[in-house]
Amino acid sequence: xxYVQLRAFHHVAVTGGFxxxxxxLHLTQPAISDQVRRLEQEYDVLLFVRxxxxxELTPEGRNLLAITHRLFECEARALDFLxxxxxxxxxxxxxxxxxxxxxxxxxxxxxxxxxxVRVTLRTGNSDxxxxxxxxxxxxxxxxxxxxxxxxLAVVRLGATPITAFAARxxxxxxxxxxxxxxxxxxxxxxxxxxSRTRARVEEAARARGLTLEPAIEAEGREAVRELxxxxxxxxxxxxxxxxxDPRIVALPLSGTPILMEEALVCLAERAEVRxxxxxxxxxxx
Numbered sequence: 001x002x003y004v005q006l007r008a009f010h011h012v013a014v015t016g017g018f019x020x021x022x023x024x025l026h027l028t029q030p031a032i033s034d035q036v037r038r039l040e041q042e043y044d045v046l047l048f049v050r051x052x053x054x055x056e057l058t059p060e061g062r063n064l065l066a067i068t069h070r071l072f073e074c075e076a077r078a079l080d081f082l083x084x085x086x087x088x089x090x091x092x093x094x095x096x097x098x099x100x101x102x103x104x105x106x107x108x109x110x111x112x113x114x115x116x117v118r119v120t121l122r123t124g125n126s127d128x129x130x131x132x133x134x135x136x137x138x139x140x141x142x143x144x145x146x147x148x149x150x151x152l153a154v155v156r157l158g159a160t161p162i163t164a165f166a167a168r169x170x171x172x173x174x175x176x177x178x179x180x181x182x183x184x185x186x187x188x189x190x191x192x193x194x195s196r197t198r199a200r201v202e203e204a205a206r207a208r209g210l211t212l213e214p215a216i217e218a219e220g221r222e223a224v225r226e227l228x229x230x231x232x233x234x235x236x237x238x239x240x241x242x243x244x245d246p247r248i249v250a251l252p253l254s255g256t257p258i259l260m261e262e263a264l265v266c267l268a269e270r271a272e273v274r275x276x277x278x279x280x281x282x283x284x285x
Contacts (some may be wrong), residue, residue: 006039008036011032012048013047013057018055036048040056041067046277053239069136072270073270093118094122095107095140096124100123102157103142114275129142133267140280142263144200145200145263146252151268152265152268153265153266153271153280158240161238161257164235165248166251167248168248169177169227170231178252187215188212188234188235189218189227215232221237240262
C-alpha cells in the first residue's frame, strides 16, 4: 500500500469522480485510475462500483474512507503545526446549524479575527447536524440540545424557553398564554421528526399524559413560520428564534418553562484542528 494510492482513493471518494480527483491533485485521470486500480488489485478488494462516468463507494470503500478522513486530517494538522504563523490565514470552516441565529454574532467576530478563512453555513435539524459531523461533512455544529456523547466536544451557548405562536387576525392570536392541554387541542404546524424543538414540546406533553398531533408537518423552521403566518395553524419555536415578524404573535406557554439549550459542538477527536479550535475558543469567551 502506497501513500499515493490512498490519496488517489480518498480524493475520488470525496470529490465523487476520477476526473474531479485528478483536477484536485493536478494529475491526469489515467494516473488516478491506475493508482486506485493498483490498490484494489494488491488487496483484492473492490472500493468503487463504476457506472459509466459515475462512481459509488462499496461498503469496503466507505469503511476505508472513514480511515482516510482521519489520515489526511492528521496530515493537515501536522502541516498546520509546521506552518503555525500561516495556519489561520486560509482554509475553510464548515458550519451546520439547526438555527443560524444563535451564531451570527460569533461568525462575524470570527471573520474579523480570521479574514482569510472562508466560512460555509448550512442548516438542518439536529439529527442532520449530528450526521454531518460524524460523516465529516461539517466541522462545527449548532444544536438545540446539549449532547451527552463523549465523542462530542461542547460549548454551551445559553438556554431560552419555547413559545407557541399564531398569525395575527386568526382566532388563536388572542388566546394569550396557553397551557399544554389547550395547545394539544389546536391545529398544530410542527417540524419534521428530528427537530429538537418538536421533541422537547412532545416530551413535556407526554409527561402530562398528552399527545401532540400535528395538523401539518413541515420540513424546516422557515416552512413552519410561513405556514403559521398564512393562518394554517399554531406553531412552536424557541423565543430566541421568534424574531421580529409583524405577521405573527407569541402565545407563551404556562407552567415550567420548556427550555431549548443551544450548544456549539464538534467531534472530540477533531477539537484540536486549528480552525475548529479557534472557533470553539472564541465561542467560550
